Amino acid sequence: DIQMTQSPSTLSASVGDRVTITCRASQSISTWLAWYQQKPGKAPKLLIYDASSLESGVPSRFSGSASGTEFTLTISSLQPDDFATYYCQQYNSYSFVFGPGTKVDIK
């Protein structure tokens, strides 16, 4: 089974900071990787799909990239609305595994 890891598990940052979150797959998933944002008490929201495609309506400060089995979500300039938990997810196989999440909080 494919395993997904994320780092860091928690990230403290300030408004305006450039933030990078890393996700690693235990085996090749091509670019079948998504990023979601979740705020407390709310459903997850799709940000990035196919590793680097921006979902419609998502601000352009969010971007994704891939290198082998390592994937990165970057927020170019953190905004107050971005404090949340971020999850990666693979959809290369029928296991649709999520990463454990990265919580971005206020420094």
Next chain:
Amino acid sequence: QVQLVESGGGVVQPGRSLRLSCAASGFTFSTYAMHWVRQAPGKGLEWVAFISYDGSKTYDVDSVKGRFTISRDNSKNMLYLQMDSLRAEDTAVYYCAKAKRLQWEKDVFDIWGQGIMVTVSS
């Protein structure tokens, strides 16, 4: 607008059954794969089950195999999760979610319901 609304949650004793429903609107339900995802209190997201757009294929996570059954009624725009032999560890918010692309099976989830709480406790 595109919307998913879950119902059927609540408190249930261990070993009992519960059926969750998800009402879809605003899109051609019969042409998209669907999923159930859960989140235990204070924990991360766990994918639970998948059903293809026409209901011909289903997959689920090992922890629910033989106990949970995903199904759909395309004539009613409804998705279901039948949960039998419930355990305390099944306690979670359950979300239904839609695949993004027409008839794709291995795909991202672009629309999510608001979630419904299921508590398994004696």
